[in-house]
Amino acid sequence: MQITFYIIFFIFGSILGSFYNVVIYRLPRKESIVVGSSHCPGCNTPIKPYDLIPILSYFILGGKCRSCKKPYSFRYPLIEFITGCLFALTYHVYGYTWLTLIGIVLASILLIITMIDIDTMEIYDTFQIILFFLAIAFITQSGLPLGDHLIGFFIISVPFYIIALITNGMGGGDIKLIAIGGLLLGWKATLVAFFIASIAGGMIAILLVLLKQQGRKSLIAFGPYLCLGIYIAFLYGNSLFDWYIRLFF
Numbered sequence: 001m002q003i004t005f006y007i008i009f010f011i012f013g014s015i016l017g018s019f020y021n022v023v024i025y026r027l028p029r030k031e032s033i034v035v036g037s038s039h040c041p042g043c044n045t046p047i048k049p050y051d052l053i054p055i056l057s058y059f060i061l062g063g064k065c066r067s068c069k070k071p072y073s074f075r076y077p078l079i080e081f082i083t084g085c086l087f088a089l090t091y092h093v094y095g096y097t098w099l100t101l102i103g104i105v106l107a108s109i110l111l112i113i114t115m116i117d118i119d120t121m122e123i124y125d126t127f128q129i130i131l132f133f134l135a136i137a138f139i140t141q142s143g144l145p146l147g148d149h150l151i152g153f154f155i156i157s158v159p160f161y162i163i164a165l166i167t168n169g170m171g172g173g174d175i176k177l178i179a180i181g182g183l184l185l186g187w188k189a190t191l192v193a194f195f196i197a198s199i200a201g202g203m204i205a206i207l208l209v210l211l212k213q214q215g216r217k218s219l220i221a222f223g224p225y226l227c228l229g230i231y232i233a234f235l236y237g238n239s240l241f242d243w244y245i246r247l248f249f
């Protein structure tokens with residue numbers, strides 16, 4: 001039964017998503033992500049195991065701490081839900097293969113990078129290193145020539161680097177991200193990733209101007225859009241590239 005696998009991937013994703021919430025919250029605060037059980041950020045009361053069911057607990061508790069009634073951020077169930085969806089989507093595209101395993105790790109890392117980048121405007125090297133090893137793993141499975149991956153490393157990162165030198169406007173984290181993401185994707189899918197990131201970032205920027213919200217600096221960080229582009233390109237990049245080329249030739 002196909003649907004059973006989707007549900008299993010979704011539940012597995014949402015459980016890991018609740019761990020990613022811990023990572024996203026604690027890493028920038030320099031707290032250990034393995035030591036110490038989950039506690040309420042308001043009153044520090046440890047959260048009971050039966051209140052740690054992904055997504056559902058938030059709604060059972062009415063979005064509030066059981067002890068101090070302080071509201072929990074809606075972000076927590078949202079990230080659990082999104083992780084579940086990303087896992088199910090990855091399975092949908094790559095089925096029961098190694099690529100699905102690489103895909104769910106990739107989705108996880110990109111989601112954590114996105115949230116920490118939104119919170120702190122920083123992309124930690126630890127995650128870039130994990131991405132690098134993931135890229136090596138994917139190169140052995142992708143079926144693309146090694147040269148395609150190597151060109152992917154440079155094709156956007158070099159122009160980014162030059163722009164950064166000229167304008168000081170591009171973060172080093174973004175350059176590393178599109179270099180390593182490009183190594184993973186190969187050059188065609190890297191162009192697709194960059195295209196998606198630019199469109200998504202551009203649309204949000206226009207929306208912010210219209211809503212007079214340009215002050216929301218966190219939404220202008222380019223990292224999250226790159227993450228979105230890299231993941232979509234991982235799933236559909238080469239077919240999107242071929243489709244786009246066929247439109248013109």
Ligand SMILES: [Zn+2]
Pocket residue numbers: 040041042043044045065066067068069070
């Ligand atoms: Zn509390």
